[in-house]
Amino acid sequence: MKQTHALVVDDEPEAAEVIQLLLQSAGATADVCYSAAESLERVPRGQYDIVFTDLTMSGLDGLELCRRFAANQPDVPVIVITGNASLDAAVQALRVGAFDFLTKPVDPDLLAHVTQRAVNHRRLRAEVKQLQQRVANIASPPSLVAGSSTMRRVLDMVDRVAVTDATVLITGESGTGKELIARTLHERSARRGRPFVAVNCAAIPQHLIESELFGHAKGAFTDARNARNGLFVEADGGTLFLDEIGEMPLEMQAKLLRALQERAVRPVGSNQEIPFNARILAATNRDLETEIAERRFREDLFYRIAVVVLELPPLRDRAGDVPLMAQRFVQRFAERHGKNVVGISPQALQAILWYNWPGNVRELENCIERAVALAAFDHLTPDDLPARVRSYQPEQFVIEADRSEDLITLAELERRYTARVMKAVNGNKSKAARVLGIDRRTLYRMFDREQQGGSNSAPTSDLPEPGR
Ligand SMILES: Nc1ncnc2c1ncn2[C@@H]1O[C@H](COP(=O)(O)OP(=O)(O)OP(=O)(O)O)[C@@H](O)[C@H]1O
Ligand SMILES: [Mg+2]
Structure with a gap:
């Protein structure tokens, strides 16, 4: 096993060296450092497995050191060494994140034991983290239920397009399972095992979305101290899921289109293109055709992403x-x-x-x-x-036909019910056709019939406009 590498912090050099010697005789290597402030500077660079610190020191004290480690490097266990057996202080240290404490004079066996325990703990933590990551990568999404013929058809499509690299647009109302479908597509593709990166375009502030997606160069803006990869590059070999793409600002849509065409992104503040290898999926609960008509969504981008469209009907x-x-x-x-x-x-x-x-x-x-x-x-x-x-009461559709002169023909029933449905869906013909279980053309034919000889009580506002 790898030798334990420790850092000892104490403003009294002799005290620090005693601990250093004890650690060395326990088989570890140890550096010493005479102030908490200095140790904080050193640790991000050095690879210490464990830190020992005196509690009362001039300047930054041991308690503060524990706090900083707990916040910035929670993986590194900190052992506090208290002088006058002040238990109160030790307890306080444990509360702010110290792993354990020892009292002076330090017992060599106890020191060896505590070190071993802390190092094991650190190793386990790292292993758990790794495993969690691996599990998150391979864990299949919650299994998809498909009882209706509609959903079975959708699943069928999913299987057929999963194996291709085609860009897929998933549409449907909120909560219909768009993200689950996207994950399922990824899991059933050859890219499974590689990252599935989901980004909610509506949740990122507009001015950050470009650098989030494409990355940025060092110094590209005030906070950009380091260069950073964007999600396109992070999803390398895997799938990038652009959720709520309908919310993307127009200006960003143009850049996205360009990236998709070139299969490369240009990080903010850089003039180099980075090619990416991610499969693109997108989802929206907006009706993109309406968005296009109202100039909120670029038509060319729509055709780019809507190579295959999976429509999830409402439940x-x-x-x-x-x-x-x-x-x-x-x-x-x-x-x-x-x-x-x-x-x-x-x-x-x-x-x-x-x-x-x-x-x-x-x-x-x-x-x-x-x-x-x-x-x-x-x-x-x-x-x-x-x-x-x-206590939900579905709207009732009642035919008042209890007197013989009110009895109506099937055609009339059809007409009344269709008008009723049109009203319920606010005149949306695709929806009405779906509710009625007929295709749109049949619905139009019904309206045509109506226009030609039908009764004048037809709801004229519901008549189909030509060409739709
Ligand atoms: N066919 C399904 N079988 C089992 N669970 C499902 C199915 N469809 C959706 N779910 C579950 O319903 C919840 C909502 O699904 P999801 O987040 O994918 O919806 P969405 O369309 O992305 O919603 P929104 O537009 O609000 O983001 C999730 O917990 C998902 O696991
Ligand atoms: Mg979603």
Whole structure:
């Protein structure tokens, strides 16, 4: 095993040298340093495994030294040595992050023992960190539930495009699973095992986004003391996921387009291009075609990223997913919270199925987590669900046809119901077609029929505009 390399800090040279000798006879190497301030300067450069410090020193004292190490180099254990067996001071040192303490005169065996323990601890910490990183890299994303035919089609597409390097645009309302799909794409591609770097374009201040993505040269701006790689380069060999791309400022969109075309980025303040090898995925909950029409999104960039488009419908339009997901979430959260919940009562499931889930899968997930945490029985009951879910009243569609003269034809029923749906979706024809389970052209044909001979009660504002 590698020899332990220690630093001893004490403003009394003889005291420091005693510890140094004791450490050497325990098989370690040790440097000494006569002030806390100096040791702080030295440590970032030197590779010490452990630091011993006297507590009372002139200038910066041992306590402050512990604090600084705990803040800046938490991996390096600090052992405090107290003179007059002042336990109070030792306890205080432990509180601010010292690993252990020894009292003077220092017992050689105890010193050897404490050193060994601290060094083992440091090694374990480093190993755990490494393992965590490795696990984070290989851990597959939470498994994706696909009960509806829509989601199965999406998964099918995922498998087909995962193996290519094509840029994929994932669209859908908030909480529909865009990020999960992006991770799944990465995991099912040859790039798995390489980094998956996700960046939320909406969360980065506009003036930082360029350097975040492309990196910056040393001195590019006031805070840039060192050159830094951007995320394009960090995702090397892996996948870069540009989340909320619809929020990207126009000026940045132009630079992004250029980078995608050249397959190279130019760090801020540098005139050198760095090629990158990352697969690009993007997601948005905005309707980019509208954004383009209103000149908030560049059309050329859209075509660059939308090589393949994966559209995630809202959860209310894929009822087939709901029971399966709910059951999967029950299992997951029962395990996580150590609860003995195994399923969902028929009444609770009924409520879950009725509800329209405006927050999509994320809302369902939160709702089940809360329910599992509250559950008093081994099956969730309606009482475990939030009131909004438990007492949701779907809008009713009632045909008043109890008198024979009110009876209507199927065509009339179709007409009324279609108008009703159009109203509910604020005139959005793609949505209406989805709700009705027909394609858009069929919907237009219905409107055409209406225009030609239909009743004048047709909601004229809902008529399709030509060419859409
Ligand atoms: N098909 C699915 N199966 C299982 N879990 C899912 C599925 N889709 C989404 N989830 C879960 O729902 C939550 C929300 O998903 P995700 O964060 O991917 O949504 P999003 O579309 O990126 O949302 P936002 O637009 O708000 O960022 C996550 O915890 C995710 O694991
Ligand atoms: Mg997201």
